Amino acid sequence: MSDWREASLNQVLSTVSRETVDNLYGFEELFRKWSKAINLSAPSTLDQLWERHIIDSAQLFDLAPGAKTWLDLGSGGGFPGVVIAILLKERQGGRIDLVESNGKKAAFLRTAIGKFAAPGVVHAARIDNVWNRIATPEIVTARALASLSELFALAGPWLKSGATGLFQKGRDYRREVAESRVDWAFDLVEHQSAVDRDSVILQISNLRPAGPRA
Template identity: 65%
Template sequence: MTKDKYFDSLKQIYPSVSRETADDLIGFETLFKKWSKAINLASPNTLETLWERHILDSVQLFKLAPQAKQWLDLGSGGGFPGVVLAILLKETGGSIRLVESNSKKSAFLRNALAQFQTHGQVVNARIESCYQQIQVPEIITARALASLDKLFELTEPWMTKGAKALFQKGRDYQREIDESLLNWKFDLVRHGSAIEADSVILEISNLQRR
């Protein structure tokens, strides 16, 4: 795919994206593929659709809260959406913290954040140990990390103090919502995914235990 095609596909998801940001995101795709050979960030099959299924899928989160300056990504893994958001946040002066318990993946994340000169920070720790260390963010993200009910348990200390969540979920999302309603009350807005027809982004605020 040519750079122009990369840029055009990005603009379809986030129309105001700059050429400089597009170049960084293309560079991140290259970096991810390089590191993935060494530390198995993703299966070989995943690499074939990395741009569409992972990078563009992460970009669409940003357009839901472009004014937010303080973000937190949990279970960042290979950098989706954390590193992608960090690159996008360069345009607005925002910052993001990436929480990842795996040391090798944390090393990759630090390398990526530094290479693209982002205002991001990696916290190599379990989420449960970070509540005192990380101040309440404006937006919390987590991708393919846990069920919605479990995500609420993990994010409760931040969300009950005003943080909003943008959680990406697949086709089974309604079941997860129904199960979580047994234990939690919250405001919910569903956003259809621009990448996967049967997936959604759940925008959640005002979380409370029942």
């Protein structure tokens, strides 16, 4: 019998298999187990782990319905990277690279990817050290990593080569967008978050340096 967690998944995903649902349940359990030993997320969010982290991550998937190659920067506790990896099991040829410089968190990510046989590769490195090691994906994600301007600097090699960014931002996102336009030009689509009405997902494409001002 389905429960409220599966119902919430069905609200943000067009289709989801029984295996995927079970894998996400298993990931939630694994995350809670590891969180007792290492700091994977703020303890105050554990009571709402499913909604605030798993559903918040899963909602990105249907924003790029044909995308098979993904890259998650600063993957931390696996949001959205591991969630996307589990969902990509249902897309033939799907793959995601996860970049995380913290060794303990990278070990958790590898454990999760292996346990659920998800098509992901974990890079325990700084983002600027993998610019030449990871081919340009279709989608780049980052969650609670840096300001938009800083994200453009970090993800620039891929975004300027044709990748699309899906970046989750809170209520102050308009200021970040305005500040980033000082140095960057880009195409922007705003998607309302399905989890928090004050949050958005910024879809960024065609990133390029801003032109000279008159």
